[in-house]
Amino acid sequence: MAALIQSPIRKVLSSIEQHQIRALLMGGQACILYGGAEFSRDIDLAILASKKNFVRLAAALDELAAHVIDEDSWPW
Template identity: 35%
Template sequence: MAFGRLSDFFLKVCKALNEENVEYVIIGGFAMILHGSSRFTEDIDIFIKPTEKNVEKLKASLRKLFDDDSIGGISHSDLLQYAVIRYGTPEGFYIDLIGRIGEIASYEEVDAGKEIKVVDDVPIPVCGVEKLLFLKEGTLRNKDKMDAIFLKEKLKKLKKG
């Protein structure tokens, strides 16, 4: 996984989350990449367990990386109220924090099907192929439709052995 500054940034974020014991699962473009897709992404999609304690650990991990007062504005109630909270880092990268995916999937459901991928000695909890396919199939965006095709093929290969 060598595609420049964003991948380095991604690993730093995951390492910081792990150090603070944040309960999270990577979804979206980076999940696709970790499952072997050659797809491009412009942000990091992180499904966060939406508890007050976990949000505090999330903020502590972000503060380790960034000297940014706006981190204090990330709240547990916002994660429950909004589909996505977009945090723009001082480096110009975006982290999308997700506390729920409508009625489609809870954090617990995604967490139950996660896989751990290790990249450069950093363990990364990533949404499993089946659950990721489930999340991608219900959307209208073209990139999600392409992701679903990739994931269906990957599932076929996994089932064949």
């Protein structure tokens, strides 16, 4: 992985790889991996919709201590 990827993003990508999740990296982080100079603080993924993949994704999210964000509580 490119050295420009921030540590939290690298952690997510590493977990996705370790859990063998079938996903497509898009957006700014994909540009960085291909040598672009774009700066991004988020990660955009398309996840293959299969039961096996969702089980792997759930394990990765649990390992990352991820949680649902209630967007209704955001001050926008």
